[in-house]
Amino acid sequence: MRVITLAGPPSSGKSAVTIKAIASLKQKGVSVGVVKFDSLSTQDQLLYEKQGVAVTTGLSGNLCPDHFFVSNVEESLAWGVASGFDLLVIESAGLCNRCAPHIQGVLAVCVIDNLSGVNTPKKIGPMLKMADIVVITKGDIVSQAEREVFAHRVRQVNGSATILNVNGLTGQGGDELGRLLQGAPETISVEGKLLRFSLPAALCSYCLGQRKIGADFQMGNVKKMAFS
Amino acid sequence: MNESFLELPLAVLLVQSPLAGEFFPTLGLPLPPGTMSPAAYFAALDNGVLEDLALERDSLVEQFTDYLLLLSTLGKGRTASRLESITILGGHDKSGRREDFSLTVRPGEIISLVGPTGSGKSRFLADIEWLAQGDSPTGRSLLIDGAPPDPGLRYAIDRKLVAQLSQNMNFVMDLSVEEFITMHAESRMVEDIPGVTRSIISLANELAGERFSPDTPVTSLSGGQSRALMIADTSCLSNSPIVLIDEIENAGIDRKRAVRTLVDKQKIVLMATHDPILALMGERRLVFKNGGIAAIITTSDAERANLKLFEEMDAKLGAVRNALRNGERIE
Ligand SMILES: Nc1nc2c(ncn2[C@@H]2O[C@H](COP(=O)(O)OP(=O)(O)O)[C@@H](O)[C@H]2O)c(=O)[nH]1
Ligand SMILES: Nc1ncnc2c1ncn2[C@@H]1O[C@H](COP(=O)(O)OP(=O)(O)O)[C@@H](O)[C@H]1O
Ligand SMILES: [Mg+2]
Ligand SMILES: [Mg+2]
Ligand SMILES: [Zn+2]
Ligand SMILES: [Zn+2]
Numbered sequence: 001m002r003v004i005t006l007a008g009p010p011s012s013g014k015s016a017v018t019i020k021a022i023a024s025l026k027q028k029g030v031s032v033g034v035v036k037f038d039s040l041s042t043q044d045q046l047l048y049e050k051q052g053v054a055v056t057t058g059l060s061g062n063l064c065p066d067h068f069f070v071s072n073v074e075e076s077l078a079w080g081v082a083s084g085f086d087l088l089v090i091e092s093a094g095l096c097n098r099c100a101p102h103i104q105g106v107l108a109v110c111v112i113d114n115l116s117g118v119n120t121p122k123k124i125g126p127m128l129k130m131a132d133i134v135v136i137t138k139g140d141i142v143s144q145a146e147r148e149v150f151a152h153r154v155r156q157v158n159g160s161a162t163i164l165n166v167n168g169l170t171g172q173g174g175d176e177l178g179r180l181l182q183g184a185p186e187t188i189s190v191e192g193k194l195l196r197f198s199l200p201a202a203l204c205s206y207c208l209g210q211r212k213i214g215a216d217f218q219m220g221n222v223k224k225m226a227f228s
Numbered sequence: 229m230n231e232s233f234l235e236l237p238l239a240v241l242l243v244q245s246p247l248a249g250e251f252f253p254t255l256g257l258p259l260p261p262g263t264m265s266p267a268a269y270f271a272a273l274d275n276g277v278l279e280d281l282a283l284e285r286d287s288l289v290e291q292f293t294d295y296l297l298l299l300s301t302l303g304k305g306r307t308a309s310r311l312e313s314i315t316i317l318g319g320h321d322k323s324g325r326r327e328d329f330s331l332t333v334r335p336g337e338i339i340s341l342v343g344p345t346g347s348g349k350s351r352f353l354a355d356i357e358w359l360a361q362g363d364s365p366t367g368r369s370l371l372i373d374g375a376p377p378d379p380g381l382r383y384a385i386d387r388k389l390v391a392q393l394s395q396n397m398n399f400v401m402d403l404s405v406e407e408f409i410t411m412h413a414e415s416r417m418v419e420d421i422p423g424v425t426r427s428i429i430s431l432a433n434e435l436a437g438e439r440f441s442p443d444t445p446v447t448s449l450s451g452g453q454s455r456a457l458m459i460a461d462t463s464c465l466s467n468s469p470i471v472l473i474d475e476i477e478n479a480g481i482d483r484k485r486a487v488r489t490l491v492d493k494q495k496i497v498l499m500a501t502h503d504p505i506l507a508l509m510g511e512r513r514l515v516f517k518n519g520g521i522a523a524i525i526t527t528s529d530a531e532r533a534n535l536k537l538f539e540e541m542d543a544k545l546g547a548v549r550n551a552l553r554n555g556e557r558i559e
Binding site: 153157163170172173 | 250251254255256282283284287290291294295297298350354358363364365382383391392393398399400401408409411412415416454458461462465466
């Protein structure tokens with residue numbers, strides 16, 4: 001199974017572009033599942049279900065959704081493998097600019113939108129700077145000049161990522177994104193892999209700087225989600 | 229470029245690569261003193277500062293190297309994007325019926341795309357933007373100068389072959405026209421920024437019916453003024469040799485001159501349109517049906533003569549529109 005972590009600020013178009021990429025992958029016979037991490041509530045479960053995409057949602061409650069994510073990522077993969085997906089997309093809440101769900105050796109995607117302003121790339125932390133693919137959305141609403149300035153600013157903070165413009169409404173670029181996602185490395189388990197960036201302090205072992213994934217390393221306030 | 233630049237004092241590095249210093253403020257870091265090398269600077273950064281900015285010492289070196297590489301490719305990109313021709317090879321329509329065409333277009337040519345909504349005009353433009361190699365839903369392929377393009381060009385955001393004028397030209401930045409164009413010019417790394425900015429604004433004023441000044445906030449430009457500004461900007465600043473126009477609204481601008489402006493700069497213009505004046509400006513027009521190209525029509529002399537007629541009608545209507553606006557009677 002190919003695994004992708006997908007992060008980005010709220011409403012940047014994460015679900016929209018994922019749905020477009022999945023639609024294109026489906027036509028090629030690729031089966032895709034989605035795990036959505038959020039804090040309190042999410043519309044995304046419905047959004048994906050409406051498109052016939054298999055999805056599980058995890059709500060972190062009073063924990064940082066990214067911390068909650070690390071404590072549940074292995075189970076997410078196990079669910080994906082058991083469901084027989086070719087590809088698993090893990091969409092994070094994107095609520096915390098300081099955290100990033102990106103894992104070494106797992107394809108990392110960041111979605112940001114042109115409307116967020118040219119200074120945003122500077123402000124977004126590791127979820128942008130450590131991404132392999134940066135998807136820029138909502139190019140339909142701004143001028144060509146703004147698109148160019150924005151993409152340039154992204155390049156300034158992440159010079160090595162592949163940058164792709166995708167329109168979450170019309171789907172332009174969705175087929176191309178699907179193709180890139182298919183290039184994700186095969187991953188059966190993430191046990192023992194490292195997060196690309198340490199998550200800041202909060203309540204669990206990962207708050208204390210732990211970067212190793214696995215039950216043995218989860219301590220303190222660890223919450224587990226239910227998989228159907 | 230090799231790794232040794234990391235050991236050079238910043239002041240020396242800045243002589244070779246004047247924009248290298250921008251790296252630091254972009255990440256929220258203070259500028260190192262000129263006598264200090266980036267390597268020494270990164271090594272001396274306080275852990276607390278790194279944590280606050282969500283940076284890691286080791287990846288800073290890598291990021292800085294990438295950044296310098298970016299600067300050097302940007303410089304090259306400006307000269308490398310000339311091309312002699314593009315060729316589009318047919319794929320298939322929505323029902324899988326083969327399209328039998330090979331279309332070669334050269335700089336300075338206009339091709340218009342016509343056909344009902346849903347017939348595949350935008351998809352055709354997307355195939356070009358994606359430099360399709362039989363790997364888009366239409367199966368079409370694109371050749372540059374007769375050969376498949378370098379695959380790296382697809383994602384080379386700073387060397388893009390294709391610029392696309394948005395259907396929608398709202399601005400979201402809170403800047404004056406002059407600040408906005410200057411910012412764009414900076415990101416394109418052009419040399420004479422104030423000069424380029426001035427000529428873009430004056431060209432835009434020629435294209436727009438109503439004048440605006442460099443101090444006008446971009447958000448208060450009228451639809452026509454923004455379109456004029458973006459066309460002037462794309463023709464002067466964008467280094468992409470191909471310009472795609474998808475059903476641009478044309479109220480409030482001299483559309484014929486606008487398209488001419490792009491073509492004069494030796495760009496290839498592909499334009500999806502329902503507007504007869506724009507459609508007939510093309511040397512050839514592609515007729516879309518069911519996702520495929522059903523015909524390629526070369527504009528005839530008779531059509532060109534009609535175009536003149538349509539332009540006169542259009543000018544008359546324009547005069548009436550102006551008269552209305554000025555409170556005159558239309559009698
Ligand atoms: N105009 C426009 N709207 C978009 C685009 N991509 C997403 N949206 C809209 O932006 C809103 C937020 O998108 P969503 O996918 O829910 O964002 P998420 O919170 O990052 O998952 C939705 O209303 C989308 O329809 C785009 O490319 N252009
Ligand atoms: N040859 C084709 N094969 C498959 N799908 C196509 C083809 N051409 C167009 N489409 C799809 O048909 C839909 C409508 O096409 P579009 O290009 O948006 O039409 P237009 O711009 O002319 O209104 C889009 O979803 C597009 O991807
Ligand atoms: Mg979402
Ligand atoms: Mg269209
Ligand atoms: Zn966090
Ligand atoms: Zn924690």
